[in-house]
Amino acid sequence: MSENSSHNISKTVALVGSPNSGKTTLYNWLTGSHFKTVNYPGATVEYSVGQLHERFNAPIRVVDTPGVYSLFPKSEDEVVTYNVVSGQAPSLGKMDFVLVVIDGTQLARHLSLVSQVKSLGVPFTIIVTMEDLLRSQNITLDIDLLSKEFSSKVILFDGLLGKGLNDIIKCIQRPVEDYTIKALEVWNDVTYDNKNKYYAELVSKILSKNKNVRGQLSSLSATTRKIDKILLHPLWGLVFFISVMTLLFSSVFFFAKPLMEIVDWFFSFLGDGVQSFPVSSLIKDFLSSGVLSGLSSVFVFVPQIFVLFFGIGLMESSGYLARAATIIDKPFSKLGLSGRSFVPMLSGFACAVPAIMATRNINSFRDRLITNFAIPLMTCSARLPVYALLLAILFYGQAAWMPGLVLAIIYIISLILGAIASAILNLVLPKKEKSFLMMELPLYRRPLFKLIFRQAVTRTISYVKRAGPIIFIFSVSIWFLTNFPAVNLESKTARLESSYASQVGKKIEPIFKPMGADWRVGVGLMTAFTAREVFVSSLAVLFNAEETVANIDGAPADQGGSDIQQSLIQKMRSAQFPNGEKIFSIASTIALIVFFMFAMQCMSTFAIFLKEMNSIKLALTQLVLYNVVAYILAVVTFKLLS
Amino acid sequence: MMIFPLSQLAKLDIGQVFKVHSFSGDELFKLRLLEMGFHEGDELQYKGRAPFSGPFIIEIDGAYIALREEEAECLRILRTI
Numbered sequence: 275m276s277e278n279s280s281h282n283i284s285k286t287v288a289l290v291g292s293p294n295s296g297k298t299t300l301y302n303w304l305t306g307s308h309f310k311t312v313n314y315p316g317a318t319v320e321y322s323v324g325q326l327h328e329r330f331n332a333p334i335r336v337v338d339t340p341g342v343y344s345l346f347p348k349s350e351d352e353v354v355t356y357n358v359v360s361g362q363a364p365s366l367g368k369m370d371f372v373l374v375v376i377d378g379t380q381l382a383r384h385l386s387l388v389s390q391v392k393s394l395g396v397p398f399t400i401i402v403t404m405e406d407l408l409r410s411q412n413i414t415l416d417i418d419l420l421s422k423e424f425s426s427k428v429i430l431f432d433g434l435l436g437k438g439l440n441d442i443i444k445c446i447q448r449p450v451e452d453y454t455i456k457a458l459e460v461w462n463d464v465t466y467d468n469k470n471k472y473y474a475e476l477v478s479k480i481l482s483k484n485k486n487v488r489g490q491l492s493s494l495s496a497t498t499r500k501i502d503k504i505l506l507h508p509l510w511g512l513v514f515f516i517s518v519m520t521l522l523f524s525s526v527f528f529f530a531k532p533l534m535e536i537v538d539w540f541f542s543f544l545g546d547g548v549q550s551f552p553v554s555s556l557i558k559d560f561l562s563s564g565v566l567s568g569l570s571s572v573f574v575f576v577p578q579i580f581v582l583f584f585g586i587g588l589m590e591s592s593g594y595l596a597r598a599a600t601i602i603d604k605p606f607s608k609l610g611l612s613g614r615s616f617v618p619m620l621s622g623f624a625c626a627v628p629a630i631m632a633t634r635n636i637n638s639f640r641d642r643l644i645t646n647f648a649i650p651l652m653t654c655s656a657r658l659p660v661y662a663l664l665l666a667i668l669f670y671g672q673a674a675w676m677p678g679l680v681l682a683i684i685y686i687i688s689l690i691l692g693a694i695a696s697a698i699l700n701l702v703l704p705k706k707e708k709s710f711l712m713m714e715l716p717l718y719r720r721p722l723f724k725l726i727f728r729q730a731v732t733r734t735i736s737y738v739k740r741a742g743p744i745i746f747i748f749s750v751s752i753w754f755l756t757n758f759p760a761v762n763l764e765s766k767t768a769r770l771e772s773s774y775a776s777q778v779g780k781k782i783e784p785i786f787k788p789m790g791a792d793w794r795v796g797v798g799l800m801t802a803f804t805a806r807e808v809f810v811s812s813l814a815v816l817f818n819a820e821e822t823v824a825n826i827d828g829a830p831a832d833q834g835g836s837d838i839q840q841s842l843i844q845k846m847r848s849a850q851f852p853n854g855e856k857i858f859s860i861a862s863t864i865a866l867i868v869f870f871m872f873a874m875q876c877m878s879t880f881a882i883f884l885k886e887m888n889s890i891k892l893a894l895t896q897l898v899l900y901n902v903v904a905y906i907l908a909v910v911t912f913k914l915l916s
Numbered sequence: 917m918m919i920f921p922l923s924q925l926a927k928l929d930i931g932q933v934f935k936v937h938s939f940s941g942d943e944l945f946k947l948r949l950l951e952m953g954f955h956e957g958d959e960l961q962y963k964g965r966a967p968f969s970g971p972f973i974i975e976i977d978g979a980y981i982a983l984r985e986e987e988a989e990c991l992r993i994l995r996t997i
Contacts, residue, residue: 343948343951343952343953344951346947346951348944348947348948379978379979380953380977380978380979382953382977383952383953383977383979384953386951386953462947463939463946463947463950466947466950466951466955467939467950467955467956470950470953470954470955471955471956471957473953474955474958491977491978492978494978495975495978495979495980498980499975502963502973502980506963506964506966506973507964508964508965508966508967509967511966511967512967515967596982600966600970600971600973600982601966601967601970602968602970603966603970603971603982603984604966604967604968604969604970604971605968607984708942708944710944710945710948710984710987711971711982711983711984711987712945712948712949712952712981712982712983712984712987713981713982714952714979714980714981715973715979715980715981715982716980
């Protein structure tokens with residue numbers, strides 16, 4: 275925010291309106307791509323602060339607030355809106371001007387908000403959106419009447435073509451007036467009922483120039499009505515919902531994969547380039563395995579995040595997201611959540627990082643927290659190489675369907691675990707605010723691709739900026755711990771064996787022993803904190819002979835080639851404790867799988883959780899809790915099976 | 917004239933038009949309904965329920981609104997015919 279407030283800002287304007295009022299579309303017209311999302315201090319709610327687009331040539335700051343139906347907050351995000359409008363938001367200060375954005379097709383239901391803004395005493399202008407829709411049905415509004423009612427200017431705005439934008443710009447460029455915020459008198463049910471009736475009458479006057487208002491208004495929603503006959507149908511609606519979700523999920527999973535491979539390839543290409551530098555091998559290794567692989571761990575998530583947010587944007591902009599949340603609301607309400615948690619949870623099966631970012635669409639803090647705790651339990655794609663290796667050992671020489679079946683069971687169990695975790699948290703967490711669904715399902719609209727694209731890019735950049743540095747630092751630290759102090763040794767295996775990580779691993783072997791693991795597995799688990807799949811490549815280094823090491827360096831295990839995989843499986847199968855017992859027995863291998871199902875073993879998840887929830891306490895709680903639970907259950911599994 | 921909470925609507929009522937009569941029950945839900953612009957005399961059409969016996973979906977002045985069962989309980993309606 276400091277960047278925005280630093281120079282030449284002459285005034286600050288806030289946008290206020292109900293959800294789906296077209297507020298965010300207007301905001302995008304006003305700011306172009308010159309905005310950033312910020313977390314409200316001490317809260318997880320975020321709002322956008324931007325600067326008026328250069329072409330308007332006015333140094334004005336624009337704030338987009340979370341959608342509200344009133345200025346009497348009932349949830350955390352509504353508190354933020356109230357604070358911004360009433361000038362209580364730290365670092366934003368008093369608003370010079372408020373634009374109250376109301377949906378022109380739903381005037382009657384949005385006028386009480388205008389009235390409340392007016393009572394607050396803040397200078398405002400009414401922006402009536404959806405002008406394109408009104409025009410399409412030849413609906414005319416008596417703007418003067420509306421203007422007179424609130425003694426305020428009223429501007430019609432078409433979000434599709436941007437018509438009306440110049441008037442809005444002119445309006446916010448007018449000189450700042452001084453005012454004092456007045457205390458809002460509380461509206462009770464009687465106030466509302468009277469006001470709502472009054473505004474309904476007013477709106478019928480505003481619409482009185484139209485010959486057949488009812489028919490015209492009803493034909494506005496004719497298409498939506500037709501589509502919803504199918505999309506909200508108890509059976510076909512569900513079929514469509516499952517299809518859309520499958521498409522979204524597989525996009526994140528599969529469409530992003532080639533892009534991720536390109537990112538991977540790009541960084542290993544750079545890594546190869548580093549090898550030809552005329553510097554010592556230590557610096558080369560630091561650059562390729564420390565710095566570059568650190569950067570690669572940051573950027574490898576970019577395709578998934580972009581694809582997921584593009585998909586969500588498409589659903590939101592077309593009007594389907596609210597319906598999807600409605601469709602799945604019932605089962606989720608049993609877990610104390612709302613249907614809004616579904617998309618993030620599903621995305622967790624691809625990767626927890628974009629999934630946790632997707633929880634921004636959940637407006638209740640409590641729901642968001644519960645969802646964010648459940649997400650890391652989903653079987654993310656980074657767990658696949660680990661499970662593949664462990665199942666290959668477990669079912670060595672047996673029919674291929676057996677590990678396949680067990681893998682499917684692991685997926686289902688993770689879903690059940692997520693549900694159990696949510697249910698437990700729902701019981702444990704105090705219910706500060708009552709959760710409600712009660713929402714408007716917007717009309718179906720043609721998605722604004724440019725806007726969706728821009729939002730997806732913004733989200734992706736915000737991920738790189740927020741979580742990137744933490745992931746990078748973790749990654750470099752782990753390189754240091756796995757290579758020092760014996761950095762001069764040529765063999766990677768030897769270096770790792772005498773590294774700080776191994777020293778620690780050997781010291782704390784007694785901790786890993788109860789789950790049937792030796793120090794090498796322990797070190798593997800520690801290095802897996804960079805990313806779960808690193809477990810496989812670490813084991814390859816720790817267990818393998820020298821000749822294959824060169825191939826494994828830096829490359830993810832699943833691309834390391836089947837020879838290495840086979841040789842690793844052989845090595846692991848024959849690995850023994852000093853007393854001759856097998857290290858990877860049935861009991862210990864299953865214990866490891868159990869460990870991976872629970873363990874919060876991913877620095878990127880930790881980093882993004884920390885940034886999104888804005889709380890080191892919560893992030894550490896999650897980290898410690900899941901790892902302790904994972905450990906205890908792994909030990910129990912091992913003891914029971916052996 | 918029968919007045920009853922919206923949550924009592926059944927499959928047979930799909931497509932029928934009702935009038936908002938009053939608001940009762942949970943204070944928060946009540947206020948929320950009022951904030952969303954519901955008022956006495958409003959006409960609404962019942963559209964059905966979401967899958968899994970989920971939220972009630974109604975159309976009011978061309979707007980679709982989804983209400984959970986406990987939210988729908990607070991909205992008392994009456995049959996117009």
